[in-house]
Amino acid sequence: MSTVPVEPPLRVRGLRKAFGGLRVTDDVSFDLAAGIVTTLVGPNGAGKTTLFNQITGELAPDGGSIALHGQALLGLAPWQVARRGVARSFQDLRLFGQMTAHDNLLTAMEPATGLWQPGGAARQERRERVAQLLEATGLAAQAQARAVDLSYAQRKFLSLARVMASRARLWLLDEPASGLDRGSYERFVALVRGAVRGGVTVCLIEHNLDIVADLSDRVLFLDRGRLLAEGTPQAVMGDPALAAIYFGERAA
């Protein structure tokens, strides 16, 4: 362990966002630390995905700051945030439906804009990496199938593989494990743990408390735009007051 204090990969301070009178993010501050899995939990409408949207530049906050390795992200377009090493998945997946599984991953590795882009050795390397990713996510046999024709679990894995393909060091995963059977879930956990060991910072949104307890090192509890608590899964989910909010038994 290094004794030099390391800047947390992502630092969010005093983030605020309102839609009309509705505060969807209310003075939220937190850090995402490297090498651990942080999970955002909270009832529907707590503002979890809205938080992701603000970090990735899809939604402009009303105030506050977001810094990635000390550099401000606010004001950047989503593609600029992505090129700085932030990858995300979507709850509704948003795969490139008419493209093959192979091309879904290949295009995630080719963010450049120009009409002519360098090929050669880099091209071969990318194709090898696509093959590796398809193998790792159990999609090797579906490489040439269109994304829209894949089964639900296969599409979930393609969505994760697309994040992996980006080589981003910060992953924001929106309900990546929902609807997976036991075997698929274990494959998913192994992939996330492998990435975290490799130094990737992972933040996910999850509703299933077993998954929260199983996979996360740290939990942030959001409700109605406010960050109510943070800590270990046991501490946060063991708090009766938070559990009451989570299960909808809101105290008066």
Place this chain on the structure above:
Amino acid sequence: MLAYLINLGVLVGINAVLAVTLNFVMGYAGIYSIAHAVFFGVGAYTAAFVALHLSASLFVTLPLAMLLAAAVSVALALPALRVRGEYFVAASLGLQVIAVTVFSEWKSVTGGIGGVTGIPPAELFGRAVAAPAHFLVLTLACLGAVIAATTLLLRSAFGRSLQALRDSESAAQAAGKNVAAIKTLAVAVSASLAAVAGVLYAHYIAFVNVESFTLDTSVLLMAMVIIGGTGTLLGPLVGALLLMLLPSLFSFMSFLPPTEISAVQQIAYGATMVLLMIFRPGGLVGGNARARS
């Protein structure tokens, strides 16, 4: 008869260039433009003006027409960056209407409603390409080059980016793609290649006026792409061939009174579209159902 076939070949070739370039943005970038005839017109008027005042060499008319069309295409790219789907269709309709007004009112350049006459034949290496058979070869060569250019682009990283943003703009952005720049480039490529058709047309017919570049033409081009198969390589070629040959087919039907042929054509186009959308929604070349995710 041979002269008739050569003439038909040239016109099919010119329309195929337009359909292929429209398919490039419609089928692969999801930009449904009903203003494609504008770039056909910009190419044709530029060729006419340059050929009459500067040089009829294709090495002069082609690059200038392509450049100007690419510049004008910004007018289409700007709304395409803001709105999608039916909103963009409405925006492109606006551009089409403005362009027709400019074409018919900017008399010093376009000759107004009367158009530009006496356009000299195209020159290649100092020799005029005047014989219809030679012009057919030139047209097919241009069509081949346009197909090669668009196909190469679509198979490249750029083409994958285009298809990615067509399928999900927000996911393409999340993958680091500068969607605005990619769309602008795609529209510019499509417009400048469509101008090639305009240059050929102006030299071939030796006369251009606004009639050829109206909304009707844009709609016909869109019909070619849809009937042939949006987002397929062969679709626009099949569509152009079919919709260009259909009128001639009717003119061979001697039992039809000549004055009614155009009405029968319209009915045939309409019926074809309706039947296709029911039985082959992906077009003649495309698959049966292209479900959008």
